[in-house]
Amino acid sequence: MSYAFTWVFLAALASATAGRLWLAARQSRYVRAHRDAVPESFAGAIPLAAHQKAADYTIAKGRLQVTEICLNALLLLLLTLGGAVQWISAQWERVFPLDSIPHGTALILTVLALTSAIGLPATLYRIFGIEERFGFNKMTWKLFIIDTLKGIVLAVVIGVPLLVAVLWLMRAAGAYWWLYVWVVLMAFSVFMQMIIPTFIMPWFNKFSPLEDTALVERVERLLARCGFRSHGLFVMDGSKRSAHGNAFFAGVGASKRIVLFDTLVQRLNPGEVEAVLAHELGHYKLHHIRKSLAFSFAFALVSLFILGLLVQQPWFYEGLGVQSRTLPMALLLFLLVSSEFSFFLHPLGTVLSRKHEFEADAYATRFSESADLVQALVKMYRDNASTLTPDPLHSAFYDSHPPAATRIARLRTA
Numbered sequence: 001m002s003y004a005f006t007w008v009f010l011a012a013l014a015s016a017t018a019g020r021l022w023l024a025a026r027q028s029r030y031v032r033a034h035r036d037a038v039p040e041s042f043a044g045a046i047p048l049a050a051h052q053k054a055a056d057y058t059i060a061k062g063r064l065q066v067t068e069i070c071l072n073a074l075l076l077l078l079l080t081l082g083g084a085v086q087w088i089s090a091q092w093e094r095v096f097p098l099d100s101i102p103h104g105t106a107l108i109l110t111v112l113a114l115t116s117a118i119g120l121p122a123t124l125y126r127i128f129g130i131e132e133r134f135g136f137n138k139m140t141w142k143l144f145i146i147d148t149l150k151g152i153v154l155a156v157v158i159g160v161p162l163l164v165a166v167l168w169l170m171r172a173a174g175a176y177w178w179l180y181v182w183v184v185l186m187a188f189s190v191f192m193q194m195i196i197p198t199f200i201m202p203w204f205n206k207f208s209p210l211e212d213t214a215l216v217e218r219v220e221r222l223l224a225r226c227g228f229r230s231h232g233l234f235v236m237d238g239s240k241r242s243a244h245g246n247a248f249f250a251g252v253g254a255s256k257r258i259v260l261f262d263t264l265v266q267r268l269n270p271g272e273v274e275a276v277l278a279h280e281l282g283h284y285k286l287h288h289i290r291k292s293l294a295f296s297f298a299f300a301l302v303s304l305f306i307l308g309l310l311v312q313q314p315w316f317y318e319g320l321g322v323q324s325r326t327l328p329m330a331l332l333l334f335l336l337v338s339s340e341f342s343f344f345l346h347p348l349g350t351v352l353s354r355k356h357e358f359e360a361d362a363y364a365t366r367f368s369e370s371a372d373l374v375q376a377l378v379k380m381y382r383d384n385a386s387t388l389t390p391d392p393l394h395s396a397f398y399d400s401h402p403p404a405a406t407r408i409a410r411l412r413t414a
């Protein structure tokens with residue numbers, strides 16, 4: 001504990017953990033306080049029982065979140081100052097020479113596998129406990145195991161070569177390695193945007209062309225009004241895993257496609273589907289996908305620049321309980337601890353995302369009926385048991401979408 005950085009790290013971990021717990025407590029308290037009355041603007045549209053179910057669902061998820069926050073803080077302490085990362089590194093030294101790429105790869109994969117394994121019970125409880133209890137879970141144990149195995153295969157086939165490439169660049173590319181790594185990571189993420197909808201998602205879900213001819217015609221008229229050429233309008237069998245509904249837009253260039261969850265198509269009428277799609281088209285037409293990508297690229301560049309400085313500092317390693325000062329070790333420590341230092345920057349991303357939501361709503365009202373979008377949103381909030389009364393501060397900090405009441409009030413005056 002002779003390093004000042006140890007204390008800096010402990011202060012960051014303590015304040016981020018306290019911040020997370022405080023926000024979670026506020027959210028639960030606020031939702032519970034508003035449990036017994038449907039907010040005025042939703043009276044008539046959402047029955048009290050549905051409102052109370054949303055409150056109980058939010059509170060149940062919040063409780064699990066509190067457990068996870070505490071567990072993650074303990075795990076991080078155990079890995080760093082507790083010496084677990086150093087111990088794992090020493091074990092791999094018996095197999096591979098320290099500071100070799102195989103050693104670094106094995107070290108990072110072991111720690112990541114370990115943290116995922118420790119997070120598994122919480123994931124299981126979320127799906128088979130909470131989601132099940134509130135009637136949203138459609139996932140079977142068999143499907144869960146298949147999904148997990150597929151996820152591991154993808155991580156090995158895609159993740160490991162990427163990790164090896166990054167470790168190689170860190171070693172071979174000279175003082176500006178962080179810039180080269182950034183270029184590789186950004187190229188990789190654009191590449192993934194292209195292959196995810198066409199090659200990876202079909203491995204997990206079935207995509208069938210939208211068949212309802214009346215709806216297809218309606219959507220095609222909308223696309224023509226918006227001047228958009230789609231490479232496919234698909235329905236995804238989201239109901240295989242969950243009763244939650246959604247619509248999204250995936251891919252770039254020739255792989256771009258519009259995807260509707262089957263659950264959504266069943267519940268919304270054609271006008272409402274059109275309005276939801278107009279909103280999604282708004283995200284595309286207003287370049288939101290590109291803008292958020294640019295934002296995360298800038299964030300990644302700053303992070304890698306900082307990592308470039310940290311790798312040379314003995315205090316960074318030793319302050320985090322590690323004696324083996326290798327480049328892979330620096331990368332691993334950075335991956336583990338950076339979220340504690342950047343926690344209070346979280347709202348920067350959500351501010352951007354909420355601005356985009358308002359813009360996409362405004363776009364939707366230009367090309368479809370705003371009343372339909374309001375109807376669709378009310379149905380989605382009701383059917384997904386999303387709370388209508390989030391704590392304002394919790395929502396401002398975390399939520400990618402504006403609170404329901406604010407969003408709908410704006411649409412009604414549009």
Ligand SMILES: [Zn+2]
Binds near residue numbers: 279357360
């Ligand atoms: Zn949106």
